Amino acid sequence: MKTKLPPGPRMPALLQTLGTWTRPIASLERGRARYGKRFTVRALRQPPFVVLSDPEDIREVFMSPPEVLHPGEGARILEPIVGRNSVILLDESPHLEQRKLMLPAFHGERMERLADLMMELAEREVEMWPTDEEIELHPRLQNLTLEIVLRAVFGLEQGARLDALREVLTKLLRFSENPLSLIPLPEGLMAGRGPVGEMEAVTAEADGMIFALIEERRKTGAQGAEDVLALLLAAEHEDGSPMSDAELRDELMTALVAGHETTASQLAWAFTLLVHQPRELARLVAEIDAGEEEAYLTASIQEVMRCRPVLINAEPRLVKQPVRIGGVDYPPGVVLLCNAYLVHHDPEVYPQPYAFRPERFLERAPGTYTWLPFGGGRRRCLGASFAMLEMKLVLRAVLQRYELLPVGERPETARRRSITISPAQGARVILRERSGTQLDAQVAQRRAGVPAAA
C-alpha cells in the first residue's frame, strides 16, 4: 500500500506558485512529462495539491461520497464575493439542498426560453464592433456576457437600475480579477482600508441594489418572466419555505462570478482558435449559413473547450476522510485537482491531442470522464446549458455578420487572469463585414422597430 503522496516538482513553493501563474500550461505539461498522470505540487501558504489526469482517477473522484471530498471548502477564496450560502461553497447535505433548488432554473429546456433575449443582446453588441482594423475581442465579449447575465439571470430590464448595477458589479468583478484582494487577511488588519476595505464598500453598495431588486420582484411576482431569478423566487426548500433574500443574493452573485468571465474567455478562445483554422471555420460558416443544423457548431465549441478549458481544473476537492483513488491513499488535508487540460491533451485519450478537429466530437460524443471543461459528478457546472446556448448564439451572431481575419501567425498563448485562462493578447482579430446574408434583413427589421420573430 502506498502511503506517500505522488512525487512532484521539488522547486521551492514560491517558484512553483510563480510558475503556475506566469506559464500555467507549460508548467503542467512539464509536470506530466516528468512525473506522469498524477503529481504533487506545492504552493505558498497552501496544503499540498495533487494534480490528477488519469480518467479512471477522475471517475473515482467524481464518484466519491460527499463526506469524503469537499469541493466547497476548497473554493473558500470566493466567499467574500459570492457569500456563504453560495452553492459553490457548500458541501454534503447543504450543498445538495441548494443545488436541488437551483437545478430547475438552469435546466436545458428552460434555457431555450432565454434564447431570443440572448440572441438579441448578442446581435446588438456585435453590430457595434469596428471592422477592418485590429481589435481585441475579449473585452467586448466580457461586456456582452455581463449584459447577458444581468438580463437573463438577474432579470433586469434596460434602464437606470441596469446601468447602476452594471457599474457597481464591474467594479466588484475587478477585485476578483486581482487575486491578492481575495486573500483573507487577519481580522481587523485591513478593515476599512486598502483593497479589502474598498471591496467591502463596493460589495455593500452592490448588495443594497440587489436586495432592492429582490424585494421588488417578490412584490410584483413572476408575471411570465423567464429569467433565472424568477425561477429561484418560485423555488421551495424541502419544508416548503422560499429561498431567503441572502440565499438569492448569494446565488445571483455566484452566477455572475461563475458565469461571466468563464464564458467570455471561452468565447475569446473560440475566435482565437477558429481564425487560425480556415478549413474548420469555413465548414462552420457554411453550416450556419445553411441555417438548419448545429451539429458542427456544437462540436466546434466542444473542441474549443477541449483545447483550451478556461478553468483548467475542476473545483479543488479537499480530502476530509482517508480515501484511496487510483490505488493511492490520500490523507485528510490534501487537495485533489482534476485537471481538464492534461486529460484533454493525453494522446491515449485523444489521438493527435494538439490538433484542432471538431470532427472528433461528431464521431463520438464527449465522455463523462474525458471531457471536463464543466467539471463533473454532483458538482458539475450548473450553468453548462446556459453557457453552451450562449456560446452558440454569440458565435452565430458574429460569424453571420463578419468574416474573421487573423492577426499574427498562430493562436495566442495562454495567460492566467484570476481563475481563468484566456488569450494573452485579448483575442485579436480583424473583422470584415459580410454582405448579402440573411442577417442584413433581420438587422434592418430590428432597427425599424419590428420585434424579432418568436
Ligand code: HEM
Ligand atoms: C464556458 C463557461 C463556463 C465554464 C467553462 C464553467 C465551468 C465550471 C466548472 C469547471 C465548475 C466546477 C465543476 C466541478 O468542480 O466539478 C463550475 C461550477 C459551477 N458553475 Fe460553471 N462554467 C461556465 C459557465 C457558467 C455559467 C454561465 C453559470 C451560471 C449562470 C455557471 C454556474 C456554475 C455554478 C453555480 C457552479 C457550482 C456548482 C456546484 O458547486 O454544485 N457556470 N463551472
